[in-house]
Amino acid sequence: MKRTLTFIFSLVSSAAFATPTHIYNIQGYTLNDENELSRFSDIVFDGGKVIALGDEEAAQGHPQAHTIDGRRRVMMPGIIDAHGHILGLGKALLAVDVRGIASAKAAAKKVRDYAQQNADTGWILGGGWNQVLWPDKAFPTSAMLDEYVKDRPVWISRIDGHAGWANSKALQVAGITKDTLDPPGGKIMRHKNGAPTGILIDNAMNMLVEKIPQDTEQELGRKLDAASEHLLALGITGTHDAGINYATYEYYLKRSRELTLSLRIYAMIAATDPKLADMLKAGPISDQYDYLSIRSVKVYGDGALGSRGAAMLAPYSDDHGNVGLLLTSEKQLKPLFDLIIGSGFQLNIHEIGDRGNRLALDQFEDTFSRIKGQHLRHRIEHAQVINVSDIPRFKALKIIPSMQPTHATSDMNMAQQRIGKERLEGAYAWQTFEQQGSIVALGSDFPVELANPFFGIHAAVTRQNRQDQPENGWIKKEAVTVEQAFKGFTYNGAYAAHQEHAIGKLTPGKWADFILVDQDIFTINPQNIWKTKVLETWVGGVKRYDSAQQ
Known part of the structure; x- marks a missing residue:
């Protein structure tokens, strides 16, 4: 209750009773009203919104303002991550994390350690494994987990969220045996005798996940608060939550009513939720302080490249006969698009x-021809591997490519092996989209990738990992400029959420969402951008994170 009252007081006081705040002596960057990069040394905000921006003279009209010396630190608008999974991040922060573990055995041992430290936990949950990084590059098995945890069900999701690793107890609880059929859009990996190996891919995961007890409201709160604290420390003031169920929808509404959201959430309803129609009928949702907006739906098209679930026009180069998976069948697309777009949702x-990607573009084109709805700014999330001939269709249909730069630097070690060099011509094609005039919204896809936005800006600009590899950048022609990447993580994210009137820039009338960082990303060697540290994060004129107090 104390947290709620404190938050309400800070919001109300900044909105109605406080004097303006003037931060001076800063090295500020923002896009101006013409979307050009501009600099400023002074910012004044009141009631949570920017009222003056520019040099010292611009701030002189507010002599009563409370002043803060910026000490020549670099200021920029708060980062907007256009694709993440908030409660998934909270879960990862509170559960066992096997990201970066060097082998299946080592990952299983970390699960064992977690199980021993959490003896009262029913299910052992976690994620982050990536067999591509292991010496044998082979999928793990349930036997590897059984060696350390037999008495409780274990479920560890792959880093991309499109496959999971279960122990025998979890398979037993889910009723998955050698006689269980693969569901549409999913695959049960099997031993030669037909018995499940413990790896479930895409829709096959649902058979097990539905057996995991639902979160209580208290658990939802723990996950949301952990994720929010983590994101604010990274300079993220708003994020697009890519696929929420009805329980999360209701919980977000509750937190919005209580005024206890600490960062801005643009939530996409999961198209798979049984109550989709009810949520669509309720109509778009927003609050007066722009902390919560729900006016979009996340549809699940195909799988992921790493688990060979991405739907391809031709078979995988390293798995002949496999063309990937459609999580939503082709025949389901038309009624689903008609329902969502017809309800006025993005x-x-x-x-x-x-x-x-082609199936999605085809269906957008068909739906627009019959029921219109093009103005809703529809998006393709990831848009990773696209036939070159389909890229111009994004611009023609006004479809926003919502892309995650660190996916390229994570995938570069296996992408050519998966699909061959020729198909890479239309892969992770950020600059091609920029040149044709598409609005490219950038994000991280946390917790699949690390949420740090400066890792994403670095990857977008250098096409390198944080070890400066490959030397000249991977498919360097698709690299973007620092300014383009900055725009992708600020204004473009706001535009992709119909929020450019309120956030994404530090211009008068918009919310005072900004960060102070320790280096100037526009002037340093781009290879060092990922080292940027956030010093302070402000949302609506309220300081939400201060590195000096950590």
Whole structure:
């Protein structure tokens, strides 16, 4: 209750009773009203919104303002991550994390350690494994987990969220045996005798996940608060939550009513939720302080490249006969698009493979021809591997490519092996989209990737990992400029959420969402951008994070 009252007091006081705040002596960057990069040394905000921006003279009209010396630190608008999973991040922060572990055995041992430290936990949950990084590059098995945890069900999701690793107890609880059929859009990995190996891919995961007890409201709160604290410390003032269920929808509404959200959430309803129609009928939702907006739906098109689930026009180069998976069948697309777009909601569809992207573009075109709705700023989430001939269709149909730069630097070690060099011509094609005039919204896809936005800006500009590899950048022609990447993580994210009137820039009339950082990303060697540290994060004129107090 104390947290709630404190938050309400800070919001109300900044909105109605406080004097303006003037921060001076800063090295500020923002896009101006013409979307050009501009600099400023002074900012004045009141009631949570910017009222003056520019040099010392611009701030002179507010002599009564409370002043703060910026000490020549660099200021920029708060980062907007256009694609993440908030409660998934909270879960990862509170559960066992096997990201970066060097082998399946080492990952299983970390699960064992977590289980021993959490003896009262029913299910052991976690994520982050990536067999591509292991010496044998092979999928793990339930036997590897059984060696350390037999008495409780274990479920560890792959880093991309499109596959999971279960122990035998979890398979037993889910009723998955050698006689269980693969569901549409999913695959049960099997031993030669037909018995499940413990790896479930895409829709096959649902058979197990539905057996995991639902979060209580208290657990939802723990996850949301952990994720929010983590994101604010990274300079993220707003994020697009890519796929929420009804329980999360209701919980976000509750937190919005209580005024206890600490960062801005643009939530996409999961198209798979049984109560989708009810949520659509309730109509778009927003609050007066722009902390919560729900006016979009996340549709699940295909799988992921790493688990060979991305839907391809031709078979995988390293798995002949496999063309990936459609999580939503082709025949389901038309009624789903008609329902969502016809309800006045933005439709954001996950598509990674070239076939998946083409099917989505085809369906957008068909739906627009019959029921219109093009103005809703629909998006393709990821838009990773696209047939070159389909890229111009994004601009023609006004579809926003919502892309995550660190996916390229994470995938570069296996992408050519998966699909061959020729198909890479339309892969992770950020600059091609920029040149044709598409509005490219950038994000991280946390917790699949680390949420740090400066890792994303670095990857977008250098096409390198944080070890400066490859030397000249991977498919360097698709690198973007620092300014383009900055725009992708600020204004473009706001535009992709219909929020450019309120956030994304530090211009008068918009919310005072900004960060102070320790280096100037526009002047340093781009290879060092990822080292940027956030010093302070402010949302609506209220300081939400201060590195000096950590």
